[in-house]
Amino acid sequence: MTTNITLPNQIVSAIRSVIGTETALLHEPSFNGNEWNYVKECLDSSYVSSIGKFVEQFEGELTNYTGAKYAIAVVNGTAALHIALLLAGVSNNDEVLIPALTFVATANAVSYCGASPHLVDSEEKTLGMDPIALREYLNDITEIRNKQCINRHTGNVIRAIVPMHTFGHPVDIAELKVVAHDFCLEMIEDAAESLGSYVDGKHTGTFGLMGTFSFNGNKTITTGGGGAIITNDEDLARRAKHITTTAKLRHMWKYVHDEVGYNYRMPNINAALGCAQLEQLSTLLSAKRHLFKRYQKAFENISQVSIVKEPNGCQSNYWLQTILLNNSVTNQRDIILDSTNEAGFMTRPSWTLMNDLEPYKNSQKMELSVAESLQRRIINLPSSAHLDMDKVC
């Protein structure tokens, strides 16, 4: 009989049944391949910084993996988004549509361009932007003038839209692309969390003008700190490489920079780590998918909780395993977070919604009822690939 067991204890037990009794962080990297070999090779070459073969190799392997024509490795995912937005033409006083439910980097990258985030609601099945609700909202508040989308309330141009693939689960990118087209918006895909996630067999990040990745230590693969921009547009790729490497013109010894550039290139030592990690990606993805199936089974009998599954037609990388509390038990969320963390299992709720953060509290926004609901109900579970790989199943 489990009926006398509290929900927090049921959840602790379910996690324990999947990953065992040892403590577990939310997400740790796995270094089971050539990580040390490549990093050592990099150190031995003394090319650890802006020059060296691993950056180019990493970029090449990213294009092979994602199917994008071009990849530009940068210092982190925030930098990738910043540059993608700049190159999409986002500038002072523009507005950019971003999900209310996202990591703060999405909003910050918009701010760095002198623009303002404009917050979009989620849909429950993807956790990401809801294209139908967004279209209705844009129909209400915007008008198209000279092929620009004008927010009638503020008078500003809404320049771009940045859908994000939440916890690796693909958003409804095909429908959002139609919305972007209909409202004259540039679409930049925030694929920070979704390396290894596909929509109808096409890699996330390849649907928009540009896509961006993060290789932070908590991601599916890591370069220590790192990110990348991918695109099929040769001119944008060239400009992205140029502007992320201080906009310096090529010359044996002259120092000429033809625009305000950024020092955003990925160091070679970080790219060396990334090359080894990319070799491991398919193994890591299999383990993460298998871990999902085991969590799914462990939670199937806890009626107040559902596990988040990849949307139909999509393949998720299952970056972060996620449960959703039923509305009836959202008041227990913080107790569940406390209980699981006290038991040694690192869990966390979703990010605070952007409009609840001090710097973005006055952002333009649509009604955010689904995002608000999700924010009260999401709990991420320990999700490292090694939690599956360590088990004999």
Place this chain on the structure above:
Amino acid sequence: MTTNITLPNQIVSAIRSVIGTETALLHEPSFNGNEWNYVKECLDSSYVSSIGKFVEQFEGELTNYTGAKYAIAVVNGTAALHIALLLAGVSNNDEVLIPALTFVATANAVSYCGASPHLVDSEEKTLGMDPIALREYLNDITEIRNKQCINRHTGNVIRAIVPMHTFGHPVDIAELKVVAHDFCLEMIEDAAESLGSYVDGKHTGTFGLMGTFSFNGNKTITTGGGGAIITNDEDLARRAKHITTTAKLRHMWKYVHDEVGYNYRMPNINAALGCAQLEQLSTLLSAKRHLFKRYQKAFENISQVSIVKEPNGCQSNYWLQTILLNNSVTNQRDIILDSTNEAGFMTRPSWTLMNDLEPYKNSQKMELSVAESLQRRIINLPSSAHLDMDKVC
């Protein structure tokens, strides 16, 4: 008899007499200590990114080395300058005094704050800002209103001054500090190139409100990509740490960010490399000083050329060895650059002056006659520490 030998050939011979017949880059790092051990330890721990012991250790060792109370490790020197300027209060429409003769990062960091660089001339003995000429200029063009320095030509506030220690040679920082005080300017020291350089026994970077370092691959020590802010002000240090780590408030699982922050932290794997490099610093500095002495001897009989020496009362790290052409032979500069590079010795001229770069061509500026002269006359020589350490002397 050497009178028939051309100047370019004399210079090639002088370099060869110091560093031998093998090709040499301008500056390469030396990894002769615990670089492997610490980077491997970092990989083995799996803490390669934002969490891990090496970042804190690196920051601690930087404070020990420089004598600053606080150090904040960041992703590169440009990021360090950007944040230091923001925290000094530089914002939209401000002007910031920077040397005309500097790497473009100094100007770019000003631009990122929405401010404009205002260009200052050099003096020959330090290659850096000339405090006497600057004072005269500021007396001419500014007035103090409400403890703010107003540029009477533009009406803008000149908020800060960023002296830079060129090629590691200390600028006249004591006198510039007096100018900064007298004209109500915040002083941020761009010590990107001068780790290991001292003025009257006090480390460069510790004279202003904040100082910034670069650990790019071409610097005296490297972290692959990296930088740091140092300061004696506890509140600024706390704010610098906060704003470079996405302005996230500490909490076990809540994601609350209280201002627009940056993803500028140094990854742990890069800090691991830095910890090993700092252990080698005194050895590297001795080698670089010795290399200078050998270059000094090799060039002493070439009358059209002088070698740049640390200013009186200062100790330079001799990051980049530098010769200055006499005015009579500046027309041979590019031939000398071509000849030396063709001989396998990587040399380069100084950076293009900021006012000669497209993005900064309309910058406010004082008369830049010394910087212009230096720009025509500077040639940097191969300067790696190993060029000395490899030799039996």
